[in-house]
Structure formats: C-alpha cells, structure tokens
Amino acid sequence: MRLSILFIFFSVGCLLAQSGKSEQLEEILLRGNFAGSVNPGYSIQTISDSLLNSDYQSLGELLEKQANLYFKQNGYGMVSSISLRGTTASQTGVFWNGIAINSALNGQTDFNTLQGNSFNAIEIRRGGGSVLLGSGAVGGAVNLSDRIPYAEEDAFRIFLGAGSYETFKGQFSGLVSSDRFTVKLGLGGMRSENDYPYLGTDLKNENGEFGNFNANVSLGYKLDERSQILFYSVLFKNDRNLSRTLTARGNDRLENLDSRLMAEWKYLGDRFTSSLKFAFLHEDFAYLFDQDQPENRSDGSSDRLIGKYDITYFIKDEMLLKGGLEIENAKGTGTSLEDAERTDFSAYGLFQHRPVERFKYNLSLRAGTSTAYSIPVIFSVDGCFDLSESLDLKAAYSSNYRLPTFNDLFWEPGGNPDLVPETSNSGELGIQFKKEEHMISLTGFLINSKDLIQWQPGNGGIWSPVNIDEANNYGIELSVEGSKRFSEHLLSWNLRYDYTRAIDKELDKQLIYVPEHRANGLFQYNWRAWTLQYQVQYTGEVFTTTSNSQSLDDYTISNLELVKSFLDRRMILSVRVNNLFDKAYQSVAFRPMPNRNGHFNLTYKF
Numbered sequence: 312m313r314l315s316i317l318f319i320f321f322s323v324g325c326l327l328a329q330s331g332k333s334e335q336l337e338e339i340l341l342r343g344n345f346a347g348s349v350n351p352g353y354s355i356q357t358i359s360d361s362l363l364n365s366d367y368q369s370l371g372e373l374l375e376k377q378a379n380l381y382f383k384q385n386g387y388g389m390v391s392s393i394s395l396r397g398t399t400a401s402q403t404g405v406f407w408n409g410i411a412i413n414s415a416l417n418g419q420t421d422f423n424t425l426q427g428n429s430f431n432a433i434e435i436r437r438g439g440g441s442v443l444l445g446s447g448a449v450g451g452a453v454n455l456s457d458r459i460p461y462a463e464e465d466a467f468r469i470f471l472g473a474g475s476y477e478t479f480k481g482q483f484s485g486l487v488s489s490d491r492f493t494v495k496l497g498l499g500g501m502r503s504e505n506d507y508p509y510l511g512t513d514l515k516n517e518n519g520e521f522g523n524f525n526a527n528v529s530l531g532y533k534l535d536e537r538s539q540i541l542f543y544s545v546l547f548k549n550d551r552n553l554s555r556t557l558t559a560r561g562n563d564r565l566e567n568l569d570s571r572l573m574a575e576w577k578y579l580g581d582r583f584t585s586s587l588k589f590a591f592l593h594e595d596f597a598y599l600f601d602q603d604q605p606e607n608r609s610d611g612s613s614d615r616l617i618g619k620y621d622i623t624y625f626i627k628d629e630m631l632l633k634g635g636l637e638i639e640n641a642k643g644t645g646t647s648l649e650d651a652e653r654t655d656f657s658a659y660g661l662f663q664h665r666p667v668e669r670f671k672y673n674l675s676l677r678a679g680t681s682t683a684y685s686i687p688v689i690f691s692v693d694g695c696f697d698l699s700e701s702l703d704l705k706a707a708y709s710s711n712y713r714l715p716t717f718n719d720l721f722w723e724p725g726g727n728p729d730l731v732p733e734t735s736n737s738g739e740l741g742i743q744f745k746k747e748e749h750m751i752s753l754t755g756f757l758i759n760s761k762d763l764i765q766w767q768p769g770n771g772g773i774w775s776p777v778n779i780d781e782a783n784n785y786g787i788e789l790s791v792e793g794s795k796r797f798s799e800h801l802l803s804w805n806l807r808y809d810y811t812r813a814i815d816k817e818l819d820k821q822l823i824y825v826p827e828h829r830a831n832g833l834f835q836y837n838w839r840a841w842t843l844q845y846q847v848q849y850t851g852e853v854f855t856t857t858s859n860s861q862s863l864d865d866y867t868i869s870n871l872e873l874v875k876s877f878l879d880r881r882m883i884l885s886v887r888v889n890n891l892f893d894k895a896y897q898s899v900a901f902r903p904m905p906n907r908n909g910h911f912n913l914t915y916k917f
Contacts, residue, residue, distance in 0.1 A: 343409045343586065343621060344443040345434040345454045349633065349661070351671045352693025352707035353440075354741065354754060354788075358433040365874075365885070366912060367470055367480040367499055370433075371422030374453070376846055376870075378435050379807035379831035382422060383824050384898045386554035387905050388505055388521040390565070391422040396437065396756060397784040397813030397825045398450030402713050402733070404440065406454040407571060408543055409621075410590045413447055415613040415641045416648075418716040424549045424567050428482070429497055429527050431458040437788065438756065439737040441711035442659055442677045442691040445637065449711045449735050449758065450784075457543050459495070459531035464488045467917050470499075474910035478503035490533075497527040507905040509557065510895035516903075518561045521551030541575040552602065556901040564602040568595040582625040590617040611645030613717065634660040643717040651721035653683035655714075669697040683720060687712050687734055701746040705754070708738040715776070719764055725775040733778070735760035741788075749793040758784040782822060786811040801837040806830075820859045824899075826851040828865075842874040855900045866896035883914040 347355045358377050371391040374380040384391045392400035401418035404411060405425075413420050427433065433455060440448035470482040482499030502522035508515045530542040547569045555561040573590040595612040599605055621635040636658045643651040657679030665671040672694030679686035693707035715730040741754030763780030787810045794803035808830045813822040821827065828851035836843045851865045872887040886909065893907040 345436055351695035352705045353436060353438045356435040360431045363428040367472060367482050367501060368427050369423045370425040370427045373427035379809060381829055386519060386902045388423055388551060389554055392419055394825055395450035397811045402447060402449035404444050404448035404452035406452060408457055410617055411445055414594055415615055415643055416611055416717050424547055424569060426525050429525055430455045432456040438707055438739050439709040439711040442675045442689055442709060446712060446714040449713055457529045459493050459541055460488055461490050461493055462488055470914045472910060472912040475908035476504050476507050493531040495529040500524040509903045510906050517555045518552040519554040523549040537580060538578045543573045545571045558901055562601050564599040566597045584623045586621045588619040609646045613643040615639060615641045629665040631663045647723050648717060648721055651717045653681060655681045671695050684715060684732060687732060701744055703743045705741040711735045719776045725773045727776050730776060731762055731778055733762050733764060752790045754788045781816040782813060783816060784813045799838055803835045805833040818857060821854055823855055824853050826853050840876045844872045846870045863897050863900060866894055868894055881916045885912045
C-alpha cells in the first residue's frame with residue numbers, strides 16, 4: 312500500500328512539469344525546504360555570511376551566540392551536542408544544502424566538527440520538521456547552506472588569529488565568478504594547546520590539545536537561463552585529545568574524518584521548479600583508549616549514498632504543490648559493527664494555499680519504507696494569518712519521527728533489530744510583530760514523544776536499547792530585535808529567552824541536561840569604522856541524574872569584542888575577550904569550561 316502511494320505521488324509530480332510565474336519562485340528554489348515561504352507557520356532564522364566570516368569558530372560557538380541554542384560540551388573543543396526545545400542531539404536535524412548529515416552511527420552531529428564560517432548562510436528552523444526534512448527533525452533543524460552567485464566578480468579573503476593557551480587559526484577563501492560560471496574555495500585550520508586552568512582548583516585542562524582542518528570547494532555552471540549544474544564538496548579532519556575531568560586524568564584521544572560530495576541539477580521555470588541531488592557522505596572515527604597504546608582502540612565508519620528529487624509547481628499565484636522523493640543506502644562497519652546496512656525510500660507532498668491575501672496555510676504528508684524498520688506515515692499542517700501589516704499570527708501541528716541508528720540496531724553485542732522509530736506529536740502557536748528595524752516574536756510549543764530509545768542493562772550485564780521512554784516537552788521562546796541610528800552612531804540589539812520543560816512521563820522529572828531557563832543578549836555599537844559588541848548569556852540549572860538529585864549550577868557568561876576596519880574596510884582587526892568576568896562554570900558535570908581568555912584576529916580582503 313505504501314509503495315502504491317509513493318508511486319502515485321511520483322507520477323503526479325512528473326505530470327506537473329508546466330510553466331507560469333510567481334515572486335516566491337526564487338526563494339523556494341534557492342533555499343528549498345528551509346525557505347520562509349515554505350514554512351509560514353514556523354520560525355526561520357537566517358545567519359548571514361557577514362556574521363559567519365567574523366571569526367574562525369565552531370558551529371556550536373556561533374549558534375550559541377547568535378541563536379541562543381543550548382549545547383553541552385565535554386570541555387572547550389571537545390564533543391559538543393545540541394538540545395533544541397529540550398530534545399536530544401539525535402532529535403535535532405542537521406543538514407548540508409538540504410541533505411541530512413547526522414551520523415548514521417549514533418544519529419547525532421558533533422558541532423565541534425563543523426566550522427560555522429565555511430558556509431554562506433546558516434538557516435535555523437524551530438519546530439517539528441520530519442514531514443519536509445525526514446528523520447530526526449523533532450525539535451528543529453539547522454541547514455548549512457552554500458549559495459552560488461553569478462556575477463563578474465573576483466574576491467579573496469585571508470583570516471589569521473591567535474589567542475590564549477597557544478591557540479592559532481587561519482583561513483583562506485576565494486571566489487571567481489562570471490555570469491555563467493562560479494568557483495568557490497575555502498581552506499582553514501586551527502590548533503590549540505587548550506591547557507586552561509580549572510578555576511578554584513590547582514588543576515588545568517590536561518590532555519585537551521586539539522587541531523582541525525577543513526577544505527570546501529563549490530562549483531556552479533549555468534547551462535542556460537533556467538537550469539544550472541552545481542557541485543559541492545567538504546572535507547573536515549579533527550584530531551583531539553579528550554580533556555581530563557575534575558576527578559580523573561585522561562590519556563584518550565578521538566580522531567574524526569568527515570567528507571561530503573554532492574552534485575545538483577536545478578531548473579527554474581515560470582511556474583515549475585525542480586532540483587535533483589546525488590550525494591555521498593563518509594564519516595570515520597577512531598577512539599584511542601590510551602594514545603600511548605594505539606592498538607587499544609575502537610574504530611567505526613559509514614558510507615551513505617543519497618538521491619533526492621524535489622519539485623514545486625505553482626497552480627496559480629495563490630496555490631502551489633511541492634513534493635519530493637528520497638532514496639538512501641547506508642553501510643556501517645567498525646570494531647563493534649559488522650556489515651550493517653539499510654536502504655530507505657521516502658516521499659512527501661505539500662499543498663499550499665492562500666485563500667485570502669492575509670492567510671496562508673500548508674497541508675503536508677510523508678510516507679516511506681525501509682529494509683531495517685517500519686517508517687511511520689506522518690503529517691503536518693501549519694499556517695500564518697496577517698493580523699495587520701506588522702503583526703502576524705503563526706500556528707503549526709505535526710507528527711514526527713526519529714529512526715534507530717546503526718549503533719541502536721546492529722551494535723555487537725546488544726544491538727536490537729526489533730526497535731521501532733521514536734514518534735512525537737508537536738504543536739506551536741506564535742505571534743510576531745515587525746516594523747521597520749524592530750521585531751518581537753513570542754512562541755509557545757508542546758511536544759509529546761513516545762517509544763523513545765533507551766539503552767538498558769540486560770542478561771549477562773550486556774546493555775541493549777529498547778523503546779520505553781515517553782516525554783512531554785513544553786515552553787515558550789521570546790525574541791526581541793531592533794536597532795536605532797543617531798547620525799553616525801548605530802545601536803543594535805538581539806535579545807532571546809527560552810523557557811523549556813522536558814518531563815520524563817514515568818518519573819515526572821526534568822530530563823537531564825535541559826536548562827529550564829536560558830537567555831542571550833547581543834548588543835552592538837557602530838561608529839564609523841569602529842564596532843563594539845557585548846554578549847551576555849545565561850544558562851539555568853541543569854540536572855545530571857534522572858532522579859534530579861544532582862545538578863550543575865546556573866551561570867552567566869559575558870564576552871566583549873572590539874573591531875576596527877582600515878583601508879576602506881578591506882582590513883579588519885578585532886580583539887575579543889571571552890568569559891569577561893572569569894566565571895567558573897561547567898556545561899557537563901566535572902568538565903570545567905575555560906576561564907577568561909583573549910583572541911586577536913586579522914582579516915584582509917582583496
């Protein structure tokens with residue numbers, strides 16, 4: 312039955328390849344399923360390249376600062392995982408140009424293995440998105456976007472930086488473009504002794520050294536005014552010793568190598584747009600229990616082949632159909648995995664209608680099949696009503712899922728091939744006021760999840776995953792942005808506050824590592840060639856045990872940065888002080904984060 316539904320959907324999609332015109336075409340084609348016009352009932356935040364290129368920093372650092380997202384880190388530069396709306400890292404989708412890149416092995420993305428400034432834009436979609444995006448987008452999703460411009464332009468940029476604890480970083484990026492052909496290149500790297508002291512003790516961050524390297528190449532070629540061929544590639548290598556804790560020394564080490572290749576064909580018609588993608592994703596890790604004994608190790612790798620076809624057809628200016636097909640073959644191997652393989656096939660369809668000028672809504676559906684598990688049929692409805700020219704009301708309701716990973720299914724010993732996907736239902740209601748340079752938004756959300764996968768001890772002391780947990784997540788998100796100009800002076804601000812309750816239904820306790828309160832303030836003052844930026848970030852208490860008997864204290868961190876540009880803004884110097892007031896704090900129990908530290912950066916554009 313499901314295969315019949317998918318076949319009918321594909322056939323209908325092919326028949327709709329006609330033409331017409333709409334002002335939404337460019338946004339939908341260029342930004343796909345993360346476009347604001349495709350998500351009227353959801354909040355989409357875009358971080359532009361001007362912010363991304365201000366420093367060589369991990370994606371986690373960038374999103375904490377610009378979007379108030381919460382990450383737990385095993386020390387600076389160590390493994391970093393996200394929690395969006397109180398969900399886990401494996402319930403937050405991470406995408407690269409619309410292709411899911413969460414690990415096939417553990418379902419997560421380590422945000423210290425991604426550099427934020429390697430991309431043109433980062434799009435953040437809050438709220439359940441499994442219908443449009445697939446497995447894992449339960450709390451929300453992040454998309455790393457490479458946009459290809461076509462213009463008679465050559466641009467090059469060199470970035471150099473140095474900071475505390477023998478930290479050095481550098482990046483080169485270049486763009487050569489014409490009205491038909493574009494080449495983009497990025498090369499960057501960072502290394503650090505990372506031996507900061509643990510405040511309040513006589514210890515320091517031993518075994519915390521790390522180094523990474525990334526390379527990105529993107530190509531674009533216009534076949535004609537309507538179609539183009541694109542090629543994207545990313546290589547990221549990250550080698551790091553793993554920091555000691557407050558209670559034990561460490562000599563372990565983690566090495567990661569991730570590579571991604573994708574070719575894409577895009578077609579932009581008058582009323583019909585189409586995108587066909589083929590991607591290859593490879594991940595490889597080696598964990599050394601003792602780096603002095605390299606034979607004592609655990610290895611793992613996975614390869615994923617993905618084909619994806621998306622279409623959009625404007626029936627008329629007020630009505631469109633959008634859909635897609637995706638097939639993926641994934642293989643995994645490693646010390647505790649042997650010949651793990653699965654093939655997934657899924658399809659989605661979306662109907663959008665604007666019956667009156669002020670109201671727009673979506674109805675969407677997704678179905679799939681797999682060789683490893685049963686994929687549920689899910690749906691979503693969302694919409695936006697313009698109460699006035701400056702006031703919008705947004706609402707959404709969706710069902711979502713997260714598929715078991717290779718580790719869940721095939722880990723030896725203990726993997727459980729009988730696992731079913733985690734499922735959830737989520738709803739949200741928001742209101743947004745926007746006028747000139749000011750914006751205020753308030754959103755309330757609710758997520759009800761079941762069949763959550765939890766690893767438990769079994770016979771013979773062997774741990775195995777089972778579908779048992781249920782959880783309720785609810786809360787509010789408040790955002791205030793604005794700016795005010797006084798002659799040559801410009802003051803801007805970005806304030807965000809998240810209240811999140813994530814309750815284990817069986818224990819009636821807050822889930823571990825989910826702060827109830829989190830707030831972020833970003834204030835910036837510009838005068839001529841000078842910029843002064845102050846960031847303050849508050850993270851509330853988090854529990855570290857399921858009984859809520861132990862916790863980490865709340866903390867407030869401040870960062871200050873001064874920037875001066877020279878030579879008609881071609882050269883930029885910046886000085887930044889992190890943890891300005893030298894606060895001792897921990898993101899993960901017994902793993903202190905850095906004390907006050909400084910960085911000096913130089914950027915030259917030519």
